Amino acid sequence: MKKTRYVILGLLRDGSLTGYEIKKCIEVRMSFFWQESFGQIYPELNALLNDGFVTETADERKDNSRRKKKYAITAEGLSEFNRWMGEKNEKDTIRSESLLKLFLATDANARDIVDQLNEMKKQNEEKLLLFAFYSKQLSEYADLHENHKYIHEVLSLGIRQCELYSSWSDSLLQRLKDGHLR
Amino acid sequence: MKKTRYVILGLLRDGSLTGYEIKKCIEVRMSFFWQESFGQIYPELNALLNDGFVTETADERKDNSRRKKKYAITAEGLSEFNRWMGEKNEKDTIRSESLLKLFLATDANARDIVDQLNEMKKQNEEKLLLFAFYSKQLSEYADLHENHKYIHEVLSLGIRQCELYSSWSDSLLQRLKDGHLR
DNA sequence: TTCTCCATGTAATACGTTACATGATTGT
DNA sequence: ACAATCATGTAACGTATTACATGGAGAA
Secondary structure: OOHHHHHHHHHHOOOEEEEHHHHHHHHHHHOOOOOOOOOHHHHHHHHHHHOOEEEEEEEEOOOOOOOOOOEEEHHHHHHHHHHHOOOOOOOEEEEEEHHHHHHHOOHHHHHHHHHHHHHHHHHHHHHHHHHOOOOOOOOOOOOHHHHHHHHHHHHHHHHHHHHHHHHHHHHHHHHHOOOOOO | OHHHHHHHHHOOOOOOOOOOHHHHHHHHHHHOOOOOOOHHHHHHHHHHHHHHEEEEEEEEOOOOOOOOOEEEEEEHHHHHHHHHHHHOOOOOOOEOOOHHHHHHHOOOHHHHHHHHHHHHHHHHHHHHHHHHHHHHHHHHHHHHHOOOOHHHHHHOOOOOOOOHHHHHHHHHHHHHHOOOOO
């Protein structure tokens, strides 16, 4: 089942946002465990409006041209969000082409594997920088996250996962270079 | 882009398999980073046959009734697999409803969060048992994995990831119970 | 002026799961 | 005899990405 609406509702609890802002928010803060595209967000906002879970405030200067629309959550929206919170989750899924390649690799692919591992290490180190930035940003809004104790915990899990991946790939690279992999 | 064919080709390098066996194999050994369903595998096997990347040996007793079909990789299939190995990967994606919920939770959701965390801990501990089983199974076929050095490494990463998630949820639960979460 | 980012939206397409249909084999 | 698992396949459905169309605002 599609979860787009719940992410949107969840984010709107802290104040109204435009569709664009919602997208950015998911991208910057949640990309380590969630993703949504414009093609899902905009239609879903209209569906939510239709269901009475959000209200829309259009920036109505000009006339016809499309302008900024801010969405706010309604009481019904909030209770729908809380209902979802108590529902059973579907299984987590991970799709990692890098791990797939490593898993399937033989000695014939040794050269490619080194490239894969380097790329993996690089990507995780970049993600760590992003996390650090976001983490710092968070602590500047102490009041807001007063109400969101778990964000830090999830973030800290993300960081530790990145560290795991990055150190794992690094150690594998080392052992491959030194030629004593097993 | 769809990757189903490469998983199939990758697995077939160690000997012919039926579609059913391929499915089981992915399920048991790769579920921590990859998944495929019958609805992808069977049509893809026919596509691969059509492209000359695999050959089919049907178990042709009886006549009309559908029977076991073993697939083997061809030289062209092998080179197609090796080509893919050198290609750039698409970004890894994770979809975790549990982390999404935790990320979005406030104090209002405290009760639900405890359930989520317990479920998360349980699932990761179960996965660890599966990993242990598979790991043991692997060491019994030393000859086969001689050629697949990286399987162990990927497995070990999977184990450490599960341990991370399980100990993270456990520690969060502890702190929630003791009431000193920040 | 041109580029980038903000901003909204739709349509086409691709991807993936689930349910269904069918039947053989193996173990209890 | 029955259930579980092995085994193959398709059709329907739902979900998600991508490309496209459109245009404003601010910066270089």
